[in-house]
Amino acid sequence: MYAVVVSGGKQFKVSEGDVIEVEKLDGAVGDKVELQVLMTVDGDTVVAGGDVKATVSGEILSHNKAKKIVVFKYKAKKNERKKQGHRQPFTRVKIAKIG
Numbered sequence: 001m002y003a004v005v006v007s008g009g010k011q012f013k014v015s016e017g018d019v020i021e022v023e024k025l026d027g028a029v030g031d032k033v034e035l036q037v038l039m040t041v042d043g044d045t046v047v048a049g050g051d052v053k054a055t056v057s058g059e060i061l062s063h064n065k066a067k068k069i070v071v072f073k074y075k076a077k078k079n080e081r082k083k084q085g086h087r088q089p090f091t092r093v094k095i096a097k098i099g
Contacts, residue, residue, distance in 0.1 A: 003015075005036060031059070067087070
């Protein structure tokens with residue numbers, strides 16, 4: 001059985017025991033979280049939309065930041081340059097139960 005959940009505007013296909021990295025969530029390490037379910041699949045049975053009654057619960061494993069990306073903007077022939085770095089924060093969540 002697996003489910004498609006949404007968190008931070010992104011969709012993830014998850015099964016029990018999976019570890020996913022989602023946009024940063026409020027909560028401390030060890031807290032339980034509930035994720036919004038869009039669709040569930042159990043063998044040949046597919047349930048989607050407003051018919052979904054399942055819930056997906058998980059546990060926050062850690063908070064971290066992704067690798068740094070460099071944002072470099074410039075205007076040609078104007079000697080105008082701007083260099084910035086960015087590290088996106090994320091939360092690592094372990095899927096405990098789909099039910």
